[in-house]
Amino acid sequence: MKPEAPQTDLIGLLPEEAEAALRAHFGRRGQPAFRVKQVLRWIYEREAFGFHEMTDLPLAERTALDEAFAFTAPEPSKISRSVDGTAKHLWRLTDGELIESVLIPTQTRLTLCISSQAGCAMACTFCATGWAGYRRQLTAGEIVSQFRGARRWARENGYEDITNIVFMGMGEPLMNPKAVFPTLRILNQGYGMGARRITVSTVGVVPGIQRMAEMPEQFRLAVSLHAPNHELRQKLIPLEKKYDLDELLDALRRFDAAGGKRITFEYVMIDGVTDLPELADELAEVIREFNAFVNLIPFNPIPGTEWRPSKRQRLNYFVERLESRGISAFVRESRGSDIAAACGQLRAEVTQGRKPVQMGSI
Ligand code: SF4
Numbered sequence: 001m002k003p004e005a006p007q008t009d010l011i012g013l014l015p016e017e018a019e020a021a022l023r024a025h026f027g028r029r030g031q032p033a034f035r036v037k038q039v040l041r042w043i044y045e046r047e048a049f050g051f052h053e054m055t056d057l058p059l060a061e062r063t064a065l066d067e068a069f070a071f072t073a074p075e076p077s078k079i080s081r082s083v084d085g086t087a088k089h090l091w092r093l094t095d096g097e098l099i100e101s102v103l104i105p106t107q108t109r110l111t112l113c114i115s116s117q118a119g120c121a122m123a124c125t126f127c128a129t130g131w132a133g134y135r136r137q138l139t140a141g142e143i144v145s146q147f148r149g150a151r152r153w154a155r156e157n158g159y160e161d162i163t164n165i166v167f168m169g170m171g172e173p174l175m176n177p178k179a180v181f182p183t184l185r186i187l188n189q190g191y192g193m194g195a196r197r198i199t200v201s202t203v204g205v206v207p208g209i210q211r212m213a214e215m216p217e218q219f220r221l222a223v224s225l226h227a228p229n230h231e232l233r234q235k236l237i238p239l240e241k242k243y244d245l246d247e248l249l250d251a252l253r254r255f256d257a258a259g260g261k262r263i264t265f266e267y268v269m270i271d272g273v274t275d276l277p278e279l280a281d282e283l284a285e286v287i288r289e290f291n292a293f294v295n296l297i298p299f300n301p302i303p304g305t306e307w308r309p310s311k312r313q314r315l316n317y318f319v320e321r322l323e324s325r326g327i328s329a330f331v332r333e334s335r336g337s338d339i340a341a342a343c344g345q346l347r348a349e350v351t352q353g354r355k356p357v358q359m360g361s362i
Helices: 015-028 034-044 061-067 127-132 141-154 175-192 205-212 230-236 245-257 277-286 314-325 343-348
Strands: 076-081 087-092 098-105 110-113 116-121 134-137 164-167 198-202 220-226 265-269 293-298 329-333
Touching: 015 034, 015 061, 015 076, 015 175, 061 164, 087 116, 087 141, 098 141, 110 141, 141 175, 175 198, 198 205, 205 245, 220 245, 230 245, 245 265, 265 314, 277 314, 293 314
Parallel strands: 110 164, 164 198, 198 220, 220 265, 265 293, 293 329
Antiparallel strands: 076 087, 087 098, 098 110, 116 134
């Protein structure tokens, strides 16, 4: 029988913490030191989903590990695979919460988009997750296990290894610093994901950006700007009222000054709302000082809104206008639309019936 006290989750520990915990555990049991390495190998290289899979350990040791530690394992509730290869996992957590991760293959990369919270409290008006509201923080183990589960699934289903990770799924990662900052280091140190291949996407949580600036590793930052001025931005992103554009830009200057750290700006293209030519000029002015580029994201229509994605001609003109002002811009083509792969969509489908928040009018 398992003890009542919460167990330490091995998957949510930094590698050196996991090693120390296992050393103490096996030391107490009079087991040889190599048992520690055996378990670490199963966690970081062989992707065991539980102690029962660690077949080179004696059964008594697997049972003892199971009693001593938690081991968060991903449990897929639904897996959808698009004709373009995009694959979405809907994971069911132990308390029944549902979260999503998406694998996005291109010719040279396999990017995994992961969630940092169940739901999201930021209530951005253009986002399906924002509509559904906040449920709870994810633990480091729950975030890491999305990566572990998706990596194993990718290997078993003919994909290459995951090359990049983006925190662009459900949730605002910098509002969950207790889990997200350790997770960055676990992915980097434990699973060998290069810091420059991990991007944290934020709507502008200034203290979190500051903390990222202070990290020695060069994790990347994507900033969901979505509007080049305070008035429009506060209608799209309620957080703008707490950390306004000026404060956000100051934090980004500090991030930039930390050196070697790359910023990308994200900008949602909503027909007649964010795609006006004069906004392109204003955007170019705002971000000119950063050696950054802009990802233009065609708005993904969500039920209950009248907003529509920008027309192709308007999108192209916006790109041209930015480029004529020296700003590199790319249109992020929609992937996996046949499987509702945009942020929050699959979960929204599955949890249909929850009341959406009221849309702001622009
Ligand atoms: S865009 Fe990101 S921060 Fe905003 S509501 Fe959606 S998940 Fe949350």
